[in-house]
Amino acid sequence: MIKKIIFTVSVLFSCFSSAGNLPKPQVAMGYKSQGGCSFMYSPVYYCDKRHLDEYSEAIRHGKPNFFKDFVLVTILERPYYQQRSIAVVNKETGKVYPVPIDVYSGTPEKGNPDGQLEFSSSSNRLCIVGDILVYRSIKSGRFCFYFDGERFSGYKTAYMD
Numbered sequence: 001m002i003k004k005i006i007f008t009v010s011v012l013f014s015c016f017s018s019a020g021n022l023p024k025p026q027v028a029m030g031y032k033s034q035g036g037c038s039f040m041y042s043p044v045y046y047c048d049k050r051h052l053d054e055y056s057e058a059i060r061h062g063k064p065n066f067f068k069d070f071v072l073v074t075i076l077e078r079p080y081y082q083q084r085s086i087a088v089v090n091k092e093t094g095k096v097y098p099v100p101i102d103v104y105s106g107t108p109e110k111g112n113p114d115g116q117l118e119f120s121s122s123s124n125r126l127c128i129v130g131d132i133l134v135y136r137s138i139k140s141g142r143f144c145f146y147f148d149g150e151r152f153s154g155y156k157t158a159y160m161d
Contacts, residue, residue: 023094025055100159
């Protein structure tokens with residue numbers, strides 16, 4: 001009986017202590033930034049409480065859905081326009097890698113109000129189909145980025161200079 005109680009307490013303790021050991025999100029811009037939390041001249045601030053809470057949720061509960069071990073997260077920035085920012089979260093380290101755009105959305109006049117993301121857990125490619133806003137400029141089309149584990153390449157935005 002005592003062994004059973006000790007085993008139960010041990011299992012409970014390990015469950016609670018491992019939950020406390022989850023990494024805290026740390027934004028890693030990878031490009032020129034404003035204080036490490038926003039691309040130069042971008043209105044999106046990746047280190048505020050709302051964003052950090054979303055990244056923490058991905059660390060706690062997200063299932064890897066991008067490039068083997070990463071969780072791709074979208075965050076609604078401007079609800080009226082259905083504009084979302086995108087970041088990739090490493091659940092093991094807590095590092096957060098924003099995609100070098102401000103936001104993406106759909107192209108309502110083309111029947112695509114929400115935009116579309118193409119990605120998978122077996123690939124480092126992320127394609128955005130719709131509109132992207134980068135440094136006060138909106139472009140429509142299909143934009144593909146490739147993630148190397150720390151930075152994005154592929155479609156070149158003004159934030160990648």
